[in-house]
Amino acid sequence: DSGVTQTPKHLITATGQRVTLRCSPRSGDLSVYWYQQSLDQGLQFLIQYYNGEERAKGNILERFSAQQFPDLHSELNLSSLELGDSALYFCASSGRDYSYNEQFFGPGTRLTVL
């Protein structure tokens, strides 16, 4: 158990809808990262937050947005969903004791868009 929690575990929705994925980082970690894993694209970095502020952005679509709250949990919002958004979405965290070399991944949310 990495200490990172993600909800929900599975999500099935229709095209055009909007969903919110939630992540609670490991205790003491200030950095939260979101990754998307699909069969054809592998693990793709989406966005990083550090202590509530956006730190880095990857290949994140404009339809996607994220935030990190004062209690350090993070949410990834996906809107106007398309079939191609079906994927595993992982949240990871790091930074406890100023250690960033290892990222701790949550169990993921499997999103299916029908």
Place this chain on the structure above:
Amino acid sequence: GQSLEQPSEVTAVEGAIVQINCTYQTSGFYGLSWYQQHDGGAPTFLSYNALDGLEETGRFSSFLSRSDSYGYLLLQELQMKDSASYFCAVTTDNQGGKLIFGQGTELSVKP
């Protein structure tokens, strides 16, 4: 652009040694990590190399050559439970940065 190349599949027998190579081409480089992922599960950290040389952790070792933009993961005394996907990943900045992942190598360990 950023690219990491690793073999898509490797097969080995129990008890053997296997090496998974990774070459990278990225706009910045601070370190090379390796992660293991069992089918549908969360990636788990195996190792991190920031400097040239070999790092050993139990049955797993990882090597880095910054001048060759190359690294490898060495798995010894293979066990059936080592069957998984292995990803190399590059940290491109020193701000507690994001990971750029390779496409992964699926390792199958046969009895």
